[in-house]
Amino acid sequence: MKKLVVAFGLLLNFNVFAEYGLNMTEGVTSLSHDIYGLHMMVFWVSVVIAIVVFGAMFYSLYMHRQSKGAVAANFHESTKAELVWTIVPIIILIGMAVPASKVLIDLEDTTKAEMTIKITGHQWKWQYDYPKEGISFISNLSQDSRDAVNGTDADRENADNYLLNVDKRLVLPVDTSIRFLITSNDVIHNWWVSDFGVKQDANPGFINDAWAKIDKIGTYRGQCAELCGKDHGFMPIVVDVVSKADYKKWVSKQQAAAAAAVASANETWSKADLMAKGKTIYNANCAACHKANGSGMPPVFPAMKGSVIVNGPAAKHINIVLHGKGAMPTFKMLGDSDLAAVMTYERNAFGNTGSVVQPSDVKSAR
Amino acid sequence: MTTATDTSATAHDDHHHGPEKGLMRWIKTTNHKDIGSLYMWFAFTMLLVGGAFAMGIRAELLQPGLQLMEPQFFNQLTTMHGLIMVFGAIMPAFVGLGNWLIPMMVGAPDMALPRMNNWSFWILPFAGGILLSTFFMEGGAPAFGWTFYAPLSTTFAPDSTDFFIFAVHLLGFSSIMGAINIIATVLNMRAPEMKLMDMPLFVWTWLITSFLLIGAMPVLAGAVTMMLTDRNFGTAFFDATGGGDPVMFQHIFWFFGHPEVYIMILPAFGVVSHIIPTFARKPLFGYSSMVYATASIAFLSYIVWAHHMFLTGMPVAGELYFMYATMLIAVPTGVKVFNWVSTMWRGSMTFEAPMLWAISFVFLFTIGGFSGLMLGIAPADIQYHDTYFVVAHFHYVLVTGALWSIIAATFYWLPKWTGKMYNEKLAKVHFWWAVISVNVLFFPQHFLGLAGMPRRIPDYSLQFADFNFISSIGGFAFGASFILLTYIVIDCIRNGKPASARPWEGAKGLEWTLEPKAQYHSFNTPPSRKLIEAESQNS
Numbered sequence: 076m077k078k079l080v081v082a083f084g085l086l087l088n089f090n091v092f093a094e095y096g097l098n099m100t101e102g103v104t105s106l107s108h109d110i111y112g113l114h115m116m117v118f119w120v121s122v123v124i125a126i127v128v129f130g131a132m133f134y135s136l137y138m139h140r141q142s143k144g145a146v147a148a149n150f151h152e153s154t155k156a157e158l159v160w161t162i163v164p165i166i167i168l169i170g171m172a173v174p175a176s177k178v179l180i181d182l183e184d185t186t187k188a189e190m191t192i193k194i195t196g197h198q199w200k201w202q203y204d205y206p207k208e209g210i211s212f213i214s215n216l217s218q219d220s221r222d223a224v225n226g227t228d229a230d231r232e233n234a235d236n237y238l239l240n241v242d243k244r245l246v247l248p249v250d251t252s253i254r255f256l257i258t259s260n261d262v263i264h265n266w267w268v269s270d271f272g273v274k275q276d277a278n279p280g281f282i283n284d285a286w287a288k289i290d291k292i293g294t295y296r297g298q299c300a301e302l303c304g305k306d307h308g309f310m311p312i313v314v315d316v317v318s319k320a321d322y323k324k325w326v327s328k329q330q331a332a333a334a335a336a337v338a339s340a341n342e343t344w345s346k347a348d349l350m351a352k353g354k355t356i357y358n359a360n361c362a363a364c365h366k367a368n369g370s371g372m373p374p375v376f377p378a379m380k381g382s383v384i385v386n387g388p389a390a391k392h393i394n395i396v397l398h399g400k401g402a403m404p405t406f407k408m409l410g411d412s413d414l415a416a417v418m419t420y421e422r423n424a425f426g427n428t429g430s431v432v433q434p435s436d437v438k439s440a441r
Numbered sequence: 442m443t444t445a446t447d448t449s450a451t452a453h454d455d456h457h458h459g460p461e462k463g464l465m466r467w468i469k470t471t472n473h474k475d476i477g478s479l480y481m482w483f484a485f486t487m488l489l490v491g492g493a494f495a496m497g498i499r500a501e502l503l504q505p506g507l508q509l510m511e512p513q514f515f516n517q518l519t520t521m522h523g524l525i526m527v528f529g530a531i532m533p534a535f536v537g538l539g540n541w542l543i544p545m546m547v548g549a550p551d552m553a554l555p556r557m558n559n560w561s562f563w564i565l566p567f568a569g570g571i572l573l574s575t576f577f578m579e580g581g582a583p584a585f586g587w588t589f590y591a592p593l594s595t596t597f598a599p600d601s602t603d604f605f606i607f608a609v610h611l612l613g614f615s616s617i618m619g620a621i622n623i624i625a626t627v628l629n630m631r632a633p634e635m636k637l638m639d640m641p642l643f644v645w646t647w648l649i650t651s652f653l654l655i656g657a658m659p660v661l662a663g664a665v666t667m668m669l670t671d672r673n674f675g676t677a678f679f680d681a682t683g684g685g686d687p688v689m690f691q692h693i694f695w696f697f698g699h700p701e702v703y704i705m706i707l708p709a710f711g712v713v714s715h716i717i718p719t720f721a722r723k724p725l726f727g728y729s730s731m732v733y734a735t736a737s738i739a740f741l742s743y744i745v746w747a748h749h750m751f752l753t754g755m756p757v758a759g760e761l762y763f764m765y766a767t768m769l770i771a772v773p774t775g776v777k778v779f780n781w782v783s784t785m786w787r788g789s790m791t792f793e794a795p796m797l798w799a800i801s802f803v804f805l806f807t808i809g810g811f812s813g814l815m816l817g818i819a820p821a822d823i824q825y826h827d828t829y830f831v832v833a834h835f836h837y838v839l840v841t842g843a844l845w846s847i848i849a850a851t852f853y854w855l856p857k858w859t860g861k862m863y864n865e866k867l868a869k870v871h872f873w874w875a876v877i878s879v880n881v882l883f884f885p886q887h888f889l890g891l892a893g894m895p896r897r898i899p900d901y902s903l904q905f906a907d908f909n910f911i912s913s914i915g916g917f918a919f920g921a922s923f924i925l926l927t928y929i930v931i932d933c934i935r936n937g938k939p940a941s942a943r944p945w946e947g948a949k950g951l952e953w954t955l956e957p958k959a960q961y962h963s964f965n966t967p968p969s970r971k972l973i974e975a976e977s978q979n980s
């Protein structure tokens with residue numbers, strides 16, 4: 076109840092409106108500005124029409140009532156009036172359609188792109204590929220948000236940007252025309268960052284495109300906007316927009332890290348290292364269905380604990396993780412050492428007694 | 442057989458019989474009034490069931506965090522809420538109204554195809570039962586939204602989806618038969634002296650709606666059949682790995698889905714076009730333009746479907762076309778609103794419950810119309826699409842539009858159905874309770890959507906907490922208002938004061954020339970031209 080009173084109090088104070096997010100964001104790209112402009116134009120046109128129509132209606136409701144002694148007139152048709160209120164709206168609509176068409180044609184034109192990012196939706200995470208730079212990674216809901224979902228109010232307040240934070244952010248350069256190629260690996264998702272004015276379906280088997288040229292350095296957040304199953308509400312998007320110089324630095328750092336990961340896949344890892352790395356990867360990628368304690372959600376999502384597969388020969392386990400089976404998606408987009416670590420963890424945590432999986436095992440099974 | 446027939450030796454003996462007694466009356470009945478009542482009670486039951494799901498949804502969204510349920514169950518609730526409300530509550534309620542009213546309004550004794558009428562009703566409880574039974578199946582109920590987009594509804598769906606497909610097929614049969622029956626009744630059973638342009642608007646809107654049903658429901662049947670074969674028989678209509686296309690599912694679905702939207706609103710336009718003239722004590726303004734506007738909306742409804750799909754990756758030419766076509770719908774819809782306001786203008790209005798519901802329909806439906814116009818602007822739709830702004834929009838047109846008109850119609854014709862008057866004072870209390878709470882429920886959802894809250898999520902980030910809290914409180918209050926509605930209706934049936942044949946001073950229409958409680962068989966002899974003209978809306 077206290078919340079209710081506070082919220083109604085706030086409605087009286089226009090300055091607080093912005094903080095509470097009453098209106099669409101203007102965003103940081105030319106497209107998002109155009110979209111905002113269209114939105115406000117249609118909104119104000121609607122307000123004016125509403126004032127005229129509802130004004131007439133409420134005037135009539137007040138004046139033409141029996142209790143005030145109103146006597147009913149008997150007029151019931153007028154071709155002139157019908158023509159007027161057919162033609163005037165058509166003119167207003169044309170006035171709105173012209174600018175809307177311009178914006179639409181502009182935002183569908185992705186030809187001026189300077190760089191390309193490929194975005195792949197997975198149940199329930201995003202994969203980002205920089206095809207030219209050779210960078211690829213998965214972006215998951217951050218662990219503190221994940222833990223706070225079933226936690227206390229305080230957990231949610233303490234979590235960094237509850238439900239709108241990820242473990243690895245998409246990094247983009249400022250003032251660069253970027254083309255996004257958007258697709259999906261399983262069901263339909265939708266990649267939406269409202270500050271960019273970009274929202275596009277990710278269709279399995281097809282590639283959609285969109286573009287943005289971001290004017291301002293900063294961190295921008297979004298969410299999946301197409302129902303994609305159980306954890307649709309838990310696959311946020313976070314984009315760090317940095318200066319061109321910082322972006323270059325970031326790219327070379329990522330490339331070095333990628334090279335190191337490839338090299339480490341040729342090494343033989345200790346069980347302890349695999350277990351430690353595996354736990355993080357398990358919690359980010361597997362726990363949504365198989366649960367952090369390995370109990371799963373039978374019958375659809377089987378338990379890890381005591382599972383025949385994770386306690387049996389490694390080959391079968393590797394095959395399922397790489398290629399998926401039924402509701403289980405493929406995880407081949409993860410690196411060899413990551414997969415080896417997570418499988419080792421699955422085979423030895425929760426009281427399981429499976430063998431250790433080395434990156435080389437995964438590599439040869441691909 | 443009543444004893445009255447034994448003593449009267451007149452020619453109409455054979456027709457003057459009443460209903461059978463007991464349960465079998467309802468199972469075997471071919472009477473349009475009985476079947477109309479069955480439809481209405483079924484729809485009301487489903488409204489309460491779907492409403493209970495909505496209460497579950499709003500309870501989960503009351504506060505951030507997962508409080509009550511797993512995300513998968515939340516998705517089952519949103520899916521079933523949509524399906525039950527659309528196919529179980531709103532559509533059957535309108536068919537029920539059509540059954541009750543159309544024969545009386547066109548001066549017919551009954552529906553044209555009474556046995557089919559019985560069948561088309563009795564399919565419904567089984568279809569609804571199958572749909573609801575999926576909750577108790579392994580893997581749970583369908584959880585892919587009422588729009589059931591592939592491949593979430595094919596490759597990635599629970600086993601119970603096949604039961605859902607069967608239920609949708611049954612619901613489709615029922616609707617198509619209902620539509621055929623209404624067309625046959627209006628065109629063949631209409632009083633010989635009644636021209637098409639004498640017909641009341643509720644009859645007109647239902648006639649046009651029937652053609653929408655016959656055109657749209659088979660397309661839905663096609664969509665679910667393709668799903669069925671994709672799931673079970675190795676086809677790949679919607680699977681890109683087999684050469685299919687998941688976006689094709691959306692085209693097929695919305696080719697059904699958009700006319701469906703108007704199936705749920707055109708009869709509402711008809712209802713309001715009866716109530717406003719009655720309580721303004723003034724003829725309906727622009728009768729013929731209302732008919733033409735209804736027909737235009739119906740036509741346009743078939744050529745705008747892809748405005749639900751602006752983000753699927755359509756070519757820009759397609760987006761431009763669907764945007765223009767969509768904006769055009771505002772024109773005939775505007776004509777209707779202007780006509781209703783002109784009907785009120787310089788009338789002599791009173792504000793009994795049906796009128797209150799009708800006026801608030803005009804006001805709130807128009808707000809839903811404005812947000813619809815905004816959504817129709819394709820570039821702006823990028824920001825609105827699949828957010829709570831859309832949720833607010835379609836609840837304004839379906840709850841304060843379609844459902845509002847059904848409640849208005851119930852109060853308006855209840856005296857004719859029961860021969861008794863409802864409690865006006867309680868009905869007014871109920872109206873204000875519902876109209877305030879429904880706005881507390883849905884209006885803040887506009888803000889949530891614009892601020893970026895996606896729809897169909899069980900949990901949200903903290904900046905959405907306050908408006909969700911307000912919305913949920915409104916939801917609980919709105920839900921509770923139906924307890925009062927139930928009481929008012931039952932109280933009217935049991936203890937209502939006797940009503941006169943024409944309980945509303947300004948009411949026009951053949952139904953008001955019948956006995957206070959419309960006799961079991963109305964118009965065994967067709968009404969005369971003089972009577973039809975006197976009761977016509979097109980005067």
